[in-house]
Amino acid sequence: MSSLLEVTDVSKRFGPTIALDRVCLKAQAGRVLALIGENGAGKSTLLKTLSGAHRPDSGAMLLDGQRYAPSGPINARQRGVAIVYQELTLAPDLSIEDNLMLGRSGTGLGTLLRTAQRTIVRDAMERVGLGHLSPKARTGDQSIATCQLIEVARALISDAKILLLDEPTSSLPAADVERLFEIIGQLRDRGMAIIYISHFLEEVRRVADDYAVLRDGHSVGEGRLDEVTDDQIISMMVGRDVDDLFPHVPHDVGMPHLTLKNVSASPAPTDVSLRIYEGEIFGVAGLVGAGRTELLRCLYALEPTYQGHVQLEGRILPHRVGARRKAGFGLLSEDRKTEGLAQNLSVTENVCMGNHHRFSLFGWINLRSRRKETERLIHQVEIKAHSADQSVSELSGGNQQKVAFARLLAQHADVYLLDEPTKGIDIGTKAEIYRMIGELAASGRTIVFVSSYLPELLAVCDRIGVMARGQLIEVRKSKEWTEEDLMAAAVS
Structure with a gap:
C-alpha cells in the first residue's frame, strides 16, 4: 500500500540540541499511526515540522507523491495537513465560533458570511460532542476538557488529508476520550491518515493500526501494532528493559x-x-x-x-x-x-x-x-x-x-x-x-x-x-x- 505521507532522513537542530536526526516515517491513508517515544525524543518537533511550524534542516518529505515543504502552518493547512497541539492554542477572549474560524473566515464584499460560517461551526461542534454549547459562548469560560475538544473541532473544519494529534486526550474525561476515538475511527474510515502521539500504550492499542518509535531524535522502530508487544515497544522507547512500571517504595502511614x-x-x-x-x-x-x-x-x-x-x-x-x-x-x-x-x-x-x-x-x-x-x-x-x-x-x-x-x-x-x-x-x-x-x-x-x-x-x-x-x-x-x-x- 502506498504512503500518503513519506518522511526521509529529516533532521532538525536548535542550536546545540539535535531534535531530529535523519528521521524516517510513513503514514498511510485510512490508517492511524501511533508516534511513540520518551519526552524529548522528538515527537512534537516532528509534528511541528510536518505542520509547517518548523522547517527541517535536511531531508525530504512527500505528500501524495509530491514534494512537501510547507512555508508555514497556513500553507500546510492548505495542502491538507491539520494539527491539534498538546498545549491549547485558543484565544480565550474570543467566542468558540471565532476560534474555530480563525484564519478561515469567508467574506462577501468585505462582510463576514456569518450564516454560512455558523453552519460549518455547528457541524464541527456536533461531531466532537459540543452541540449543546452556543457558538457565541466565550472560549475562556470553558473547561480545559472542552477547550481540547474545540481544538479538535477546529482541525476538523479543514478539508484535511492528514490529521496530527499531539496528546489529544491529556485533559479529557473517559466519555470524551471515547467520543474522540469514535471521531478518529470515522476519519480513518473516510481515508484520512492520522498521526497520533500518546504516552498511554493501552490508548495506542485502542486507536492505532501502526507504530513508529523515536528515541533521542532517531527512528528506532516501526511496524504494525498487532505484531509487537508492549514490552518490545517500551524497550525501543527507553533503550533498556523497564521491569516495573509502578515501583513501590515501602512506607508507613503514621498519625x-x-x-x-x-x-x-x-x-x-x-x-x-x-x-x-x-x-x-x-x-x-x-x-x-x-x-x-x-x-x-x-x-x-x-x-x-x-x-x-x-x-x-x-x-x-x-x-x-x-x-x-x-x-x-x-x-x-x-x-x-x-x-x-x-x-x-x-x-x-x-x-x-x-x-x-x-x-x-x-x-x-x-x-x-x-x-x-x-x-x-x-x-x-x-x-x-x-x-x-x-x-x-x-x-x-x-x-x-x-x-x-x-x-x-x-x-x-x-x-x-x-x-x-x-x-x-x-x-x-x-x-x-x-x-x-x-x-x-x-x-x-x-x-x-x-x-x-x-x-x-x-x-x-x-x-x-x-x-x-x-x-x-x-x-x-x-x-x-x-x-x-x-x-x-x-x-x-
Whole structure:
C-alpha cells in the first residue's frame, strides 16, 4: 500500500540540541499511526515540522507523491495537513465560533458570511460532542476538557488529508476520550491518515493500526501494532528493559496530619470532610469537572471557601496562600502552561521560583548555590535540557512537567498537592515520578494525588476517594477498589 505521507532522513537542530536526526516515517491513508517515544525524543518537533511550524534542516518529505515543504502552518493547512497541539492554542477572549474560524473566515464584499460560517461551526461542534454549547459562548469560560475538544473541532473544519494529534486526550474525561476515538475511527474510515502521539500504550492499542518509535531524535522502530508487544515497544522507547512500571517504595502511614472539615466553595467542593495521615498517598479520582482540581486549589487557598476549615496537625490554618506555603504546602498545578511555569524564564529561574530565601543571605542571592541545586534536580528528575540556563519554552511538554515537579521538590514541602503530576510524561519517567512520590511518603510527607489515569491511582496510592458533583462520595483502601468500581462511583 502506498504512503500518503513519506518522511526521509529529516533532521532538525536548535542550536546545540539535535531534535531530529535523519528521521524516517510513513503514514498511510485510512490508517492511524501511533508516534511513540520518551519526552524529548522528538515527537512534537516532528509534528511541528510536518505542520509547517518548523522547517527541517535536511531531508525530504512527500505528500501524495509530491514534494512537501510547507512555508508555514497556513500553507500546510492548505495542502491538507491539520494539527491539534498538546498545549491549547485558543484565544480565550474570543467566542468558540471565532476560534474555530480563525484564519478561515469567508467574506462577501468585505462582510463576514456569518450564516454560512455558523453552519460549518455547528457541524464541527456536533461531531466532537459540543452541540449543546452556543457558538457565541466565550472560549475562556470553558473547561480545559472542552477547550481540547474545540481544538479538535477546529482541525476538523479543514478539508484535511492528514490529521496530527499531539496528546489529544491529556485533559479529557473517559466519555470524551471515547467520543474522540469514535471521531478518529470515522476519519480513518473516510481515508484520512492520522498521526497520533500518546504516552498511554493501552490508548495506542485502542486507536492505532501502526507504530513508529523515536528515541533521542532517531527512528528506532516501526511496524504494525498487532505484531509487537508492549514490552518490545517500551524497550525501543527507553533503550533498556523497564521491569516495573509502578515501583513501590515501602512506607508507613503514621498519625493524622491533614484534616478537612466541611470545606465548601463555589462551584466545588461541597461539604468535604477528610482526614489524611503522615506518610500517606491519598488518591482523588473522578471525572473532569467533579471538583478534584478545585479541592486542591482550596487546600492551597487559591480559591475562596465559604464554609469549613483546614487543619494541619490539629491547628486551623488561615485561608491565605502565604500561610499555606509557610505551613509546608506545595502545589503542582494541572495547567503548567499558564499557572505551573514561567515559559520565558530559564530552568533555573523556574525551579528556584518562590524558593529564593533558600539561596540568599542578607538580601544577596547565592547564584552558585542556586545553580547547584537546579543541576541536582535536573539530574534527579532527568530533565532533558542542554543547560540549566535554557528557556523552559524550548523544552518538550513532558520536560516542562518535570521542571514543574522539580520546583516542588526544591520547596521541601510537607504536604504535596499533585494535580495530574504525570500528565504528558513518558512511561520510563512516570516510573521515576512514582518512585519519587513513594520516597516522599517514606520520609513522612503527606501526598494528595489527583489523576484521571486510574491504573496509577490503584498502583501508587494507599487510599482513594472518589469525587462527583463536587462531593467526596466514597473513600476506600486502594486494594478495595477496581477500575470499574472507581468509574461506577464517579458517574453515580
